[in-house]
Amino acid sequence: MTAALTITDLSVNRSGQAIVQDVRASVPPASWFGVIGANGSGKTTLLRAIAGRLPIVRGSCAVFGEEVAQDRGARAQVIGFAPPIEHFPASLRLRQLLELAGDPIDAQHDRNGDLWDALGLTELLDIPAGECSSGMRQRAAIALAFAKPCRIVILDEPFNWLDPVAAFDIRAVLSRLVADGLALITALHDLTTLCGFCDSGIVMAKGRVSLTLDTDMLRAGRNDSARFESDLVRALR
Numbered sequence: 001m002t003a004a005l006t007i008t009d010l011s012v013n014r015s016g017q018a019i020v021q022d023v024r025a026s027v028p029p030a031s032w033f034g035v036i037g038a039n040g041s042g043k044t045t046l047l048r049a050i051a052g053r054l055p056i057v058r059g060s061c062a063v064f065g066e067e068v069a070q071d072r073g074a075r076a077q078v079i080g081f082a083p084p085i086e087h088f089p090a091s092l093r094l095r096q097l098l099e100l101a102g103d104p105i106d107a108q109h110d111r112n113g114d115l116w117d118a119l120g121l122t123e124l125l126d127i128p129a130g131e132c133s134s135g136m137r138q139r140a141a142i143a144l145a146f147a148k149p150c151r152i153v154i155l156d157e158p159f160n161w162l163d164p165v166a167a168f169d170i171r172a173v174l175s176r177l178v179a180d181g182l183a184l185i186t187a188l189h190d191l192t193t194l195c196g197f198c199d200s201g202i203v204m205a206k207g208r209v210s211l212t213l214d215t216d217m218l219r220a221g222r223n224d225s226a227r228f229e230s231d232l233v234r235a236l237r
């Protein structure tokens, strides 16, 4: 089966400095891929580069077999991405942000009904972004990643700022979308989601992959979470 995403020896610079180096990973369709790592280890930089928001300086990036490492526009076109909530234009209502990012609002609602319900999005649509709480903006950011139909979606720490009920419901919907074929890539700081929901992943340290997590390791983590946590914390130090 062709992977949804394959990155090989991928490197990304910020301000001329090497921030992400030689990362390799492969994400099959219908799977949830977790990226975990210390603060400042390069997770956001890696995800933004894959999503076409930053250039890739070296290495390969193939989306369903098509090489797009040197085509940021192509990556941004085919990969859904949740924008950072601190960059939302304050005066725009969430409805306007969603329409700027993708399909007409009714089409988005029809396509993403379960997700919108879990996000409680309908009640938020007419609120200007500048008047939203962080959690409300985070809900909109997740919806923005699904504003157009994409078979690969990247969410950077999607459960930050969400209340426990919203996080529970949204995780369940995301898991169903993955079962239906979505390749979902998320940066995470929470090990419960990592071993409870992800099929594979990587641990990053100082811009590099320090550990590759396969399905067996994550399944074992579900059965013995204390041991998984101590092994992972060792890899993260």
Ligand SMILES: Nc1ncnc2c1ncn2[C@@H]1O[C@H](COP(=O)(O)OP(=O)(O)OP(=O)(O)O)[C@@H](O)[C@H]1O
Pocket (backbone or CB within 6 Å): 014, 015, 017, 019, 037, 038, 039, 040, 041, 042, 043, 044, 045, 046
């Ligand atoms: N615009 C920039 N110019 C230079 N360095 C940057 C820039 N943005 C980020 N960095 C540096 O890149 C490194 C990786 O940052 P990044 O945001 O990718 O980390 P992260 O793993 O997502 O961290 P966190 O868990 O805190 O969100 C950090 O050392 C950071 O200071």
